[in-house]
Amino acid sequence: MGSRIAIGTSRPMREPMLIQKLFHERLAxxxxxxxxxxxxxLVRLSVLAAATFDMQQADLTGETIDDGADIALFADRIRARLGEGAVLRPVxxxxxLPERAVATxxxxxAPRRTTPPKKPGRLQAPQTIFPPERPIRLFRSPEPIDVPATEMPEGPPLHFRWRRALYRVTRAEGPERIAAEWWREAPSDEAASTRDYFRIEDADGRRYWxxxxxxxxxxQVPPRWFMHGVFA
Known part of the structure; x- marks a missing residue:
């Protein structure tokens, strides 16, 4: 009777001690x-997939410089203990739309190519040098908030109620307008799907998006307000 225990690495590896650590995590x-x-x-060690091992630059002391080696080894050890889906990365x-702009x-x-390869005569999408500021924590689904009538209907709120607590706005930046993705699905009312984002700060210095x-x-439907993330 035989059984197979498999481990994987995120980059080529040849150090016996590191490979031993990964098997130790998997066996545990x-x-x-x-x-x-x-x-x-009988214990047999087989390499089912191999890749070229790139040379690494060494400093004056003879130590190799590889800033990502520790992160890769940490991720490999977590994956060996908890499974392949235990470590994800954003792409x-x-x-x-903020809730669709990032996936894990x-x-x-390897991330999938979502744009066709460059061909003669085809223009590429412009690259943003300074991307718009986004919150540290983005909610998976925007949460509705209650906003009373403001002095300027097109401006930021002066107060809002979120999760049964009332907040007073002291500073605000915006709006940043984000329209609906008409090429994905045609909204019944494009104006009703348009979003105006504001970065605001309350009386306690907390910042929201x-x-x-x-x-x-x-x-015909009155505008609604939503909380989409927090900056700190």
């Missing part, structure tokens, strides 16, 4: 599932 995770019985008659997605993929998976969905006077 499978300790309850392995029946050693009277022991093992950019072709969408200007397994740490070792909220938006008004809909335009005043351009839709």
């Amino acid at each position: 995770a499978l300790e309850q599932d392995i029946d050693a019985g009277y022991g093992f008659d 950019a997605v072709e969408s200007h 993929i397994p740490f070792t998976e 909220l938006y008004r969905q809909g335009l005043y006077g351009n839709t």
Whole structure:
């Protein structure tokens, strides 16, 4: 009776001690599932996939310089103990809607190409040198907030109620307008899908990212307000 225990690495590896650490993590995770019985008659180590090992630059002391080695080893050890899906990394997605602009993929998976390769005569999308400021924490789904009537309908709120607490706005920046993605799905009312984002600060110095969905006077449905993230 035989069994297979597999590990993977996020980059080529040849150090025996590091490979031993990964197997140690994997065996520790499978300790309850392995029946050693009277022991093992044969242990075979096979490399099912190999890649070229790139040369690394060494400094004057002879030590190699590799800023990502520690992060890669840490991720590999977590994956060996908890599984391949335990470590994810963010990748950019072709969408200007904040909740669709980023996705997560397994740490070792290469991001998919979402744009066709460059061809003669085809223009490339412009690259933003200074991308717009985004909050540290972005909610998976925007949360509705209550905003009373403001002095300027198109401006930021003076007060808002979120999660049963009332906040007073002391500073605000915006708006940053984000329209609907008409090429994905045609909204019944484009004006009702338009968002105006504001970066605001309350009396305690906490910063939030909220938006008004809909335009005043351009839709039968009154605009609504949502909290989409926090900066700190």
